[in-house]
Amino acid sequence: MVAILGISAFYHDSAAALVVDGKLVAAASEERFTRIKHDASFPTQAIAYCLAEAGIGESDIDHVGFYEKPLLKFDRLIETYLSYSPLGFRSFLRAIPTWVQQKLHLRREIRDGLNRQYQGRLCFCEHHQSHAASAFFPSPFDEAAILTMDGVGEWTTTSLGIGRGNRVSLSDEIRFPHSLGLLYSAFTFYAGFRVNSGEYKLMGLAPYGNPQYVDLIRTHLIDLKADGSFHLNLDYFNYCQGLTMTSAKFHRLFGRQPRKADTSIDQLDMDLAASIQVVTEDVILRTANHLHEKTGMDNLCMAGGVALNCVANGRLLREGPFKNVWVQPAAGDAGGALGVASLIWFQLLGNDRQPSVPDGQSGSLLGPSYCTDNIAGRLDQLGAVYQEIPDEGQRNRQVAQLLASGKVVGRFAGRMEFGPRALGNRSILGDPRCRDMQSVMNLKIKFRESFRPFAPVVLADHATDYFDIGEGIESPYMLMVCDIAEHRQIEPDGSSGPVSQGESGLSRVNEVRSDLPAITHVDYSARVQTVDQHRNPEFERLLRAFYEQTGCPVLINTSFNVRGEPIVCTPEEAFQCFMATDMDVLVLENLLLIKEDQQAVTRVSTDQYLSKFALD
Template sequence: MNILGISAHYHDSAACLVSDGEVVAAAQEERFTRKKHDPGFPAHAARYCLRAAGLCPADVDYVVFYDKPFGKFERLFETYLAFAPKGFKSFATSMPVWLKDKLFQRTLITEALNEHLGSDIDWSSRLRFSEHHLSHAASAFFPSPFQEAAVLTMDGVGEWTTTSLAIGKGKELAVYKEIHFPHSLGLLYSAFTYYTGFKVNSGEYKVMGLAPYGEPRYVNLIKEHLIDIKEDGSFHLDMSFFDYCTGLTMTNARFERVFGGSARCPESRLTQREMDLAASIQAITEEVVLKLAKEIRTTTGQRNLCLAGGVALNCVANGKLLREKLFDEIWIQPAAGDAGGAVGAALAGYHLMLEKPRDIHPGDSMNGAYLGPEFSQHEIEERLARVGGVFTTEPDEALINTVAHALVDGKAVGWMQGRMEFGPRALGARSILADPRSPIVQKQLNLKVKYRESFRPFAPSVLREDVSQWFELDSDSPYMLLVADVSKTKQLPMSKAQDQLFGIEKLNVVRSEIPAVTHVDYSARVQTVHSTTNPLYHRLISKFKELTGCPVLVNTSFNVRGEPIVCTPEDAFRCFMGTEIELLVVGNSLLRKEAQSRALMEDYRSRYELD
């Protein structure tokens, strides 16, 4: 039984193939089209999934879409009626699009399947629709290692739901409680994303990264005016401060009066105000998440918790939730946002619609999130030669030795191996690597390689067996979705003068033995690397440890700001030639910058729209 899950037409479109209950392949459309957060029909991703499974389109038994478009239309229509006449401008802008396209998405999806997968198949009879939050919940529970668990889903909004509690048992999964639009923790966070000058549905993680530079000075104002948080974690927003129901922006003039001015202009200088706003909304988010989790533990009695939805990508909140020890174990879907809805839609189709049994895997059944395209060594060499790359081919041991020594020498290394990751994080398959012990690497990578804001932190990849010696964490974090403090034994005390620094001045203080991955509050977004799921990456870090005594590497996604993570050898080569990455490794092919033709170098700074 082959089920193709599809998420599309909002942001982060993706496809996933589930065969006999196993997640065989999954990928986001952006990786193929090179358009960040591509919302279009995931034609390339769907074709890839079929190729990876060795299937032809006729082998697909069902296609399951991740939400119900008519439910979204109903929400929009009822919202406009409720706020009339205030929302007329937004209504007039969006209704023609809905009436022309989105209301008839069954037809549109069927036509897209005909166009991209073959017109000789009756796709309409094979097409099914899940619900948005059920797809999220299914993406979290069914691949998890739990026989039974509570599932908390938090995002902007699905059809009507913004927050939901589901309970999973074996192959069963049902939603029990919901909070409905317009009351949304995800949209509240996005409102502050917009107000601090970042792009909604893209810059939320920047707000999270900015928060430690500030103080939560606005928490009381937020609680007084914007959100009423109950003891059980449920909440209610005062919509008179927001414009996302009826307008074309997130916040309004009343919001601006409360917080002392208009929204920051994108790309303008960050001030202490934005840092304090970021710290404040982060604190509010953590309070809601922790209260919801406590209520779930108390009322359901469930000992395990699964998380999904865009808010589940808030790894700072996840880390605090883990440290509360409310649950025996927590498992978070690595593609927790809308892309993961494709996984959930396919699994919901298999287990809930078809009532098929569920196999539970130790760890989980996401294969380390390595579910995307891979290339044979022969293909790699052919493709690199075609774009003019000059390379040598090394056996594994020599390759690892060369790369480890290059890292020790302070070089930035582009590392592309095996299957591409599914989800927003690079996990050692499409990564840029560096030495975490360097006090200048964080700044250099941001400014010379990633071309992004200097305040943004980098994550550590650490050998699973060594994680508790280097971080205040002793559990798996394979998907880089948990934040933990650097171990006290590795921290360096600050002087009195350093302790008095504010805002961005904190950036250049060396706080630990691994300063390149230590954020200004001594925290780090940890990825534990396991020999079973990524043996080559594990061997590389082990070699670096042998040379330095440090089992940690800087791991950031292989891309520049605004660019999707690289997918193909050609993508990797272009990024290598457009940045100050000094060494590129693709499979067993090794490319040194000084050996490449200078004619192939390009200015990569303006190649992609800023995120």
């Protein structure tokens, strides 16, 4: 047995992944265990879980890999500070103590983190090489073009390459400070959202606006070439030398200071969101076209934080040159742990690779699970009232009936997902046919902005009847956006058929735009998850039970957490979230809990519960 541990840490979303004899057996982010969103500390608990899942200890590990080269990153940091000196002095003072105390001593930190039980060599690969490996090696392709895009690794912000057999090779790159990820984050910051976590909010806000600033962005902020390469005009940004993303010149260009987080969103924010989304999609499409011309390959693999822009991914699949697109579900830094572990097994150790079908990601269900008896014991200690329904068919029928009656159901079953999306095992579910379900779930359960759309999960064999997804196209990891099928669209005045885009503005949030109003975004799009019997058969059977009762093969699927909280990891966390919100039903493996039955449980107030998390 050969056990390889991959680690990402100290920058954003620390994580661990374990590959044993070439099989990805476990992966998890540290935030799920510490309950600190985007926890960047050494992933002690994530490592402990991965080793426990494989039944081994630190001394049984054969190889350890880290997802980037810290000294090369430090080189970029110092060179950037010197280039802007003395303007970057405050930023330098904030960053340098952590580097001196911790990041420059990463070998020591890793060995200490493994309790000095691991005595082997440590492998450090480049950040975008980790992304590329995480994209290609779990993919179902024997060969593929590779595109990675993010904020920045060491120096690279975009890389192009190919994967063949057991090797990945990167050939072209764009380097810091020119970064599509940082450009998008600058607009995230300017719109009042938190950088590195609020980008998906900007993406969700974009359909409410008009992209009227596209030409202004292209004229002043980015010099974009036909092949997708670009340069940013750094006069408009402050991330090289300061503590903010945008400069005074940026603010003058758009006529105001950045929006404060506690103020209302106005039309400028919506229009800028729409505009930068268009520019981002244009960059990605041009880059993909160039990569296709360069490689001649039919398949594309993607990773890096920009690859989580599912609107751009959907457009790339529809309009791009590649026949097949596979995106790493944990496309951000957390996925780098998976990437470096796979890279060591295949490329450094030279092991053969046989692509897995449908892929080698195991549905991204790579986190911890809990047995019913264990959960029941914990619930008994909490004084919870529950019903055990060991027969899966009976349980699914009962849950489906509750969903069909308008109840909101939290589902905690099987192994936890790896990546930012809940895919059914740590999910909150609802009936997408209910007109008020989006606002109820946003405001009373998730405690987040009302404009945020919810994603649908659909039986794969019914997807084309509800979504313009294309015959045979899968979206198992909720990473593609497509339109609602034309015959299901409804004009705001109630007429059916093809629709117009209408006017922009958050006032449109409650418009009924299809016969599945709770999952239809203002532009008639949806971030679709297809589910089949291969990746998550138990979740597929629940969805099929709902379909058999209602004739609707679609449910709302959103992550089991509230705003600012990592997705729940343990049964206790699921129960606490259930009790602190207006969720109606909780399913914990074979156990069913109804909110009204929990009279004897001391309920934590919503305010007390939310106070544990830094809302973003």
